[in-house]
Amino acid sequence: MPINFYLAKGQREQSMLGQHAQVYTIIRWHEETLRFVIIQLQARLYGIELASYAKSISEQLKQLIPSFSQLINWCNKIDPRAVGSRVLVGQIDPNTNKLMFQSSDSQIVWLIRQEKFYKMLVSQKGISGELLPGDQLIVGDQKLIDGLDNKILPYKPIQNQLENILFGYHQDNKLLIISSPSKQRLSLDKLKKIFLSIKTEKPKPNNTTPIQMLFLKKPNIKYQGKREVTLAIAGLFLIALIISVSFGINKRRQLIQTQKEQQLIADITYRLEQAKSLQELNPTRSKTLLSEASLALNEYVSDNKLPSITLNNLKNEVASAYELVSGLIIVSQAPLFYDPNLLKDGFMPQQLSISDDELVLLDTQNKIAGSIDLQSKSAQIVAGSSQIQADSRLTTIPAWMFLLSGNKLAIIDKNIQKQIKSFTLTSTTVSDMVGYGNNLYILDVPAGQVLRFRGIKDSLAKAEDFFNEKQDLSGAVSLAIDGSIWILYSNGSVEKYTSGLRDGLYTDFNLDKPIQKADTFFTNENQNNIYILDKQQGRIVAISKQGEFKTEYTWENLKNCDGFVVSEKIGKILVLKDGKIWGINLK
Template identity: 25%
Template sequence: MRLKPDVGSVVGPSDETHWGQTIFSPAAYGVVEVTKVGAQAHGVALLTRISERFKDPPVSLAALEQFAQSLLTTEVDTVILLVPVGNIAYITIVGKGAVYLKRGNTISALLKGSGSISGSLTAGDTLVLASSSMVSAVPEESLVGMFDHLTAIEAAEKLTLFLHEAKSDVGAAALIFRVYEIKTEPDRPRVATTRPIIARIRFPRIHIRMRKLSVITIVLLFVFLVSVTLGVVKKIRDSTSRDVSNVMIEATHLFDEGVALLDLNPVKGRERLSEAKEILEPYREDKRVADLYSRVMDNLTLAMHSVRAEPELFFDVSLIKNGGSAQSLSLFEDILGIFDAVNHSVYTLEVSTKKSTVIGGGEAVASGEYIAVYGDNAYISTDTGIAQVRTSDNKTTANFISKADQWGTIFSVVAYGGNLYLLDTEKNRIWKYVATEKSQPAGRQGFSEIREYLNPDSLPDLSKATSMAIDGSVWVATSDGKVLRFTQGKEQTFLVQGVEPSLGQSLIVYTSDESKNVYILDRDNKRVVVLDKDGLYLAQYLWQGNVTPTQMVVSEKAKKILLLSEGKIFSLEIK
């Protein structure tokens, strides 16, 4: 023998000190209410404990009582638990609250305040589990007219409306448990050993004209078909209502848990909100689901910190020199270094004022590709080595560092702490030149001989590297969806967490010792994803237009993400 329930949930709004919720699992039901500062966080913790215990629900009233007592703390105002076993219901209350039973046309209180009870239920019985605030807001006599010929879902909607009109619904919660069927195991059919009874029946002769008999038969058949159809429609509607009810209860739990976790564990919080969105999605057009779905989406958008904005033109290099086109960018403090491959020129641009200056160029950088800026110097990688441009006297020096025999294909140059780092995608190496006090001709500061940055036992695949950034650790992004981090020459595990949707394949990374965060340009998905330096998702900036960046630098001080696309510099505002 087994109960088949129809369940409805009523949950009022919450605030900092009042929070209520219903509990729904395949084998147990309940209501909780918490009244304390930080009520939602306490409530979610309480629901977690109950959910864990109800994976293997108690099968005796004493066991249920004992478990409920273990939940009672100073912040818990109401815990009501209901466990059906066969056609018997075990019910216990700790704290305040009440349980009502509607049987036939009468409704009565089974429990008020702490206590336990068990008993058999029959088809048509309705139990109402009401938290402390629900009992205060809805008088017992008002419950009588709320359940006549209504499903649990419809009764819950009616009770919700009453609660809202009472204007005292903060923290209130109730669960409506209606037994619509008690299923018993069918007896095995008996095998007939004699002639079927119908064969022994002698029907009297019926003297009715055939036409009249046909009309009556058709009418009866029509009535029968209409009755069956209405019955099927009602059964489908009731089944759908139960499905929606179950989805609402589960999604509400996920929503509340997700909101509560956002400050404590943003990744887990967003996961819970995403789960709530997924289970509500098929029912989003249902008016009972629409409000919760809207709240889930609002909180998920807020939690994802997703900003949709088209990149705006920040600076056109052709304004400095006719036909100018930026090929590479490098940022040092407020100074943006720009290499113009068309005019073989090097510029600086103050990010805060957009004041531009031509600082050098010519044949020394004619084959230039990448720029790195540090202090008063800019360095340009060329076919024959590294050229230097000094901002102090606008002097350009070719092959300030000559190309070494060890070099393969240099794909990025970064200056950090006065030192130079070269990303070699052909040799799978990061070459390092350490700044020294040794004087070069004309009094220039020099660099050490070539060194390997990576430890001898570090053998990463850098063949698909797209970019490099340094903040003390060396960061490398690839064209196959990876972000690598190296510290003191050794690769460190870096896991990206909480990014939705997942990062694409073609990535570019940027950070610096002045940047609090790590920025990932996800070219496949036209967005910039912001992570903390442990890989935890913080925000994302998305666009739909035709801007296809090839490089990115970020000034957190100026609140600008600068994107290089088709020779021009675009920007996104950091919010």
């Protein structure tokens, strides 16, 4: 992780150096902690002795290299205060998050990067920039730097040894060498006078010059007029070049994008025309072509946030064609067909049934039952609290309404709005019930039987078994009658019985998404199709009475509706949801 380093001029503390002291600074860096420690040591005390005959500072540095490891070990074991040393710099300020190092008045700064030696410009305010891994920043006074120059180049940090060094051979001359970054961590006392700013973003690739990578504050240097003009012209040329290159790159991208879009439009148009021509001859192949076209369009649109108007129109055309050939009708919002509150305030039905052109609604909470004419939408109350219980169940025929509460079955005359008969069902489990003609049919799954109660005058005759023998009805969930008996199973399969014998079993309707769990279904003598409610997938699937797929109506609100019926005469699927009747148009 690179760091921002700021070196500011300031007055050093006069007490930091003894008359014969030599100064070393050990700099350790960690991802979580950055500390600077300045320690006063007497070199001779720790076995570091400079040869007096050394001709240059660089040679003296080379002599110190073998002792770095010894110095590190000592710093990790010995408290500097035990030998009279003094810590001069401080902890990171959590408020400002900045770094400052106080040093002598006169300074020269050099940067060693990738084995090259660069002299930095220092303004009156100091120097700032970014240190990259492996960099070394050298700070010293003029007298000391004069002895170094390019002779410092042979110096290279030793792996796993002291990576950051401050070396001074006189109390008025100091040399600071900063290498970045070390993964070692050094535990320190409470520090002061140091502030840190750490950049968390990843460093950019090192593909520019060190001068560009190390941003320097503009020094307070007066340039001659000609040089200023030359630099200004060069800057203008550079800006023009950058603009020109950027413009060319952008035009190239636009050209590639246009070519891709044109190719896509041609491909989608071809698939669409082929699909339309095969719609009647081979609907399966037609649907495959449209699916591929839709997938290609969606992938392109997801990668390009602003597709053209042509692509948007093409996408709508593909969706319409797929809807037509696949029989998939997506309902975004079904219109309201009837609000039962118009009949009575607070009327919130949870059940519905249909007979001819009359819809019957049941509200077991408020104990209200009402009927609605599907053509005129005229409505009336047909039963109240004296006939309706909290567990009542509803079905209807043209003249009567049947209410089953517990095991008590009541017959309500819709014309006079009165109960005309009631009796108790014994030894019967009512899995479902439906009215047909003047009769009542009850599905008894445990008994493996359908019971038929024939209508006679103002009552029902004794129950008759529809099947000659017990059937295996395991998994049956719903019953419908159109002259034949239709039974729906939870796996979506449908059985047809005529005159007590099974003459139809439909288990596969060639759906793209098979029915996993069927809830209920509807058909009668006035409907040409069978309609299966699949709440789990939010759809009603229309199947012909020969077991062929016709249409699929998808609406999100079907997932938690209370029920539905169909009137092909008025061309609507009537869905009960939230106490209201919603109408989905049949297609």
